[in-house]
Amino acid sequence: DAKTTQPNSMESNEEEPVHLPCNHSTISGTDYIHWYRQLPSQGPEYVIHGLTSNVNNRMASLAIAEDRKSSTLILHRATLRDAAVYYCIPHRQGAQKLVFGQGTRLTINP
Amino acid sequence: DAGVTQSPTHLIKTRGQQVTLRCSPKSGHDTVSWYQQALGQGPQFIFQYYEEEERQRGNFPDRFSGHQFPNYSSELNVNALLLGDSALYLCASSLVGGGTQYFGPGTRLLVL
Numbered sequence: 001d002a003k004t005t006q007p008n009s010m011e012s013n014e015e016e017p018v019h020l021p022c023n024h025s026t027i028s029g030t031d032y033i034h035w036y037r038q039l040p041s042q043g044p045e046y047v048i049h050g051l052t053s054n055v056n057n058r059m060a061s062l063a064i065a066e067d068r069k070s071s072t073l074i075l076h077r078a079t080l081r082d083a084a085v086y087y088c089i090p091h092r093q094g095a096q097k098l099v100f101g102q103g104t105r106l107t108i109n110p
Numbered sequence: 111d112a113g114v115t116q117s118p119t120h121l122i123k124t125r126g127q128q129v130t131l132r133c134s135p136k137s138g139h140d141t142v143s144w145y146q147q148a149l150g151q152g153p154q155f156i157f158q159y160y161e162e163e164e165r166q167r168g169n170f171p172d173r174f175s176g177h178q179f180p181n182y183s184s185e186l187n188v189n190a191l192l193l194g195d196s197a198l199y200l201c202a203s204s205l206v207g208g209g210t211q212y213f214g215p216g217t218r219l220l221v222l
Contacts, residue, residue: 032209043114043200043213044153087152094207096166097143100152 001099002027002090009105012078020073020104022088031090033064033071034098039084044100047073047086083108112137114203114214122220123191131186131217135203141165142184143211144176145200153200159184160206188219196221 005023012018024033034049048055048062050071055062061074075082085103115134123129135142141160145153155168159178173189182203188195198218202211 034209041215043202043216045213046210049209085152091209093209095209096158097155097168098145098153098202098211099155100145103152 002031004088004090004101006086006088006101006104008102009107011107011109013109014080015077018075018078018082018106018108020075020086020088020106021070022072023070024088024090025069027068027090028092029068031092033062033068034089034091035060035062035073035086036089036098036100037082037084037086038103039081044087049091078106078108080108080110082106114201114212116199116201116214116217118217119215120218120220122222124222125191125193127191127221128187128189129191129219131188131199131201131219133184133186133201133203133214135182135184135201136212139203139205139212140182141204141206142178142182143202143204144184144186145202145213146170147198147200147216149197156186191221193221195219 035047036044038044050062063072087103117132143158144156147153157167158165162178175187178184198216200216202213204211
């Protein structure tokens with residue numbers, strides 16, 4: 001399983017962009033990079049995933065470094081509802097388990 | 111479209127007892143995974159079920175067992191409860207071979 005390194009915590013203001021970094025230097029060539037988040041008192045929820053190219057969806061954007069050893073989750077305009085723990089997870093397509101690290105606890109100030 | 115549901119939401123047990131937690135997957139999903147999340151930690155994979163069989167198991171003792179029913183719902187059983195089993199137990203469903211897992215709200219178990 002690829003090891004990930006994320007900041008323990010980050011803080012941002014409402015309506016500002018947030019860039020959440022993740023290092024995954026031991027990622028294998030077939031691992032997708034998945035991001036999940038866990039809101040308070042809820043189970044994790046899928047945010048976005050990608051392999052090599054940058055990806056966008058209605059929730060966020062994912063920027064993947066050319067060497068794939070790091071990635072950044074981008075929330076374009078943070079809201080209070082985005083306060084959560086964000087997990088970066090390298091995941092081989094078809095693999096059974098998700099391997100969660102400690103994640104980054106994101107605080108959004110009004 | 112109902113998402114993943116789990117029951118009960120909260121449970122209090124004493125050491126040595128046994129507990130059964132239940133999970134109904136998202137409509138159309140055939141695979142169920144179970145995770146344990148201790149306070150302040152990320153979820154840890156317990157095992158995954160597909161076609162009523164355990165496909166993969168994490169580093170958990172045999173006291174943790176599971177079952178999947180023909181309707182794809184699943185149960186997690188924990189025997190001989192220890193204080194350290196106190197945690198949030200999460201169920202996630204997916205399609206076999208699919209990467210995205212959809213999680214339920216969890217069952218919070220407290221062992222006294």
